[in-house]
Amino acid sequence: MQNQIKALLFDKDGTLFDFDATWGDWCQRVICALTDDPSLQMAMGDACGFDFRTKKFVAGSIIVTATSKEIAEAWIAANPALTADDIGRCIKNLDFSAVAVTPVCDLPAVLSNLRQLGYRLGVATNDDEANALSQLKRTGVIDFFDFVVGYDSGHGAKPQPGMLLAFGEKVGLKMSEIAMVGDSAHDLIAGSTACLLCGRAYGTGNQG
Numbered sequence: 001m002q003n004q005i006k007a008l009l010f011d012k013d014g015t016l017f018d019f020d021a022t023w024g025d026w027c028q029r030v031i032c033a034l035t036d037d038p039s040l041q042m043a044m045g046d047a048c049g050f051d052f053r054t055k056k057f058v059a060g061s062i063i064v065t066a067t068s069k070e071i072a073e074a075w076i077a078a079n080p081a082l083t084a085d086d087i088g089r090c091i092k093n094l095d096f097s098a099v100a101v102t103p104v105c106d107l108p109a110v111l112s113n114l115r116q117l118g119y120r121l122g123v124a125t126n127d128d129e130a131n132a133l134s135q136l137k138r139t140g141v142i143d144f145f146d147f148v149v150g151y152d153s154g155h156g157a158k159p160q161p162g163m164l165l166a167f168g169e170k171v172g173l174k175m176s177e178i179a180m181v182g183d184s185a186h187d188l189i190a191g192s193t194a195c196l197l198c199g200r201a202y203g204t205g206n207q208g
Contacts, residue, residue, distance in 0.1 A: 009147075010036040010169050011182030012125035012132055012157075014064060019183075021102035022135075023063060024055035029099065031075075035092050040079050047078035065158070067126050067151040071129065101135045111144040120171040122147035124163035126186070129153045144197065146171055159189035161197060174198065 013019050031044050031052065045052035048071055049061025055062055058181055062074060072087040113123060121144055125132050129150030136142040147170045149155055155162035175198040180191030 002004055005173050005179050006118070006177040007120035007122070007167070007173050007179070008135075009122040009124050009164060009178055009180050011180075011184070011187045012123050012135070015181060015187075016104060016107060016123070016141075017135065017137060017139075018102040019064065020056050021100055024050070024057065026094075026099045027057075027063060028055050029051065029094060030087075030090060033094065034082060034087065043078040044075045046071070047074040065126060065184050067157050068128060082159060088130050101138050107139060107141045108144075112142055115144055120147075120173070121145050122149075122167045122170070124149055124158065124167065124180075124190075126151045126157050136202035159193065160188040161190050161194035163189055164194035165197070168198075 003114065011014055012021060027045070027048070027050050027149050031041050031050075035041055035044070042052050048066075049058045050056075050063060051058060063071060066074075068091070072084050075087060076082050076084065111121065117200065123132060123136065123145055124147075127150050129148065129152055132148055132150050133142065136148065140147075148168050149163050151157035153163075155166045157163075164175065164178065164180060168178055171178075175194050180187055180194075182188065182191075188196075
């Protein structure tokens with residue numbers, strides 16, 4: 001008999017928050033701050049799968065799944081005058097509160113219903129942990145979650161399974177009692193790998 005799902009671990013961007021609406025503005029702001037050369041701006045956009053003119057991400061964009069370190073490497077390849085320190089300082093100095101955070105739905109209502117049904121909830125993102133906490137606080141949903149981690153939280157990045165394993169340990173549940181909810185292959189692979197390591201797992205996603 002299948003174990004009952006008792007906890008849900010959500011990806012953040014593209015799952016809880018509208019990806020283009022949230023990160024399109026951020027990506028354009030950062031690239032413009034790093035260079036005022038239109039040709040380099042376009043090249044850096046192309047390098048990370050971002051259409052600089054429309055502020056939309058193309059299918060397969062690394063921004064969807066990559067860590068900030070991997071994104072920086074792509075930008076440096078497109079604009080060798082940059083360094084990782086340049087990019088890190090630019091992102092740190094960006095007023096993130098000016099960047100829109102657009103939920104995909106009425107998150108307080110949905111998350112409240114899930115908690116009332118007894119689910120334990122978590123967030124696992126390849127974004128920085130600090131950014132994840134900031135966005136969840138700004139949208140008034142941080143208190144619904146038992147667990148929030150980013151790629152820099154010490155559990156590795158997706159598609160590695162460390163975030164799921166840490167969530168299971170945090171809430172005291174087996175992988176067969178946890179569903180990974182996401183919008184990319186990285187989410188599905190992380191869930192499947194965690195299952196295999198622990199004998200069984202469940203994963204759901206919106207796109208391959």
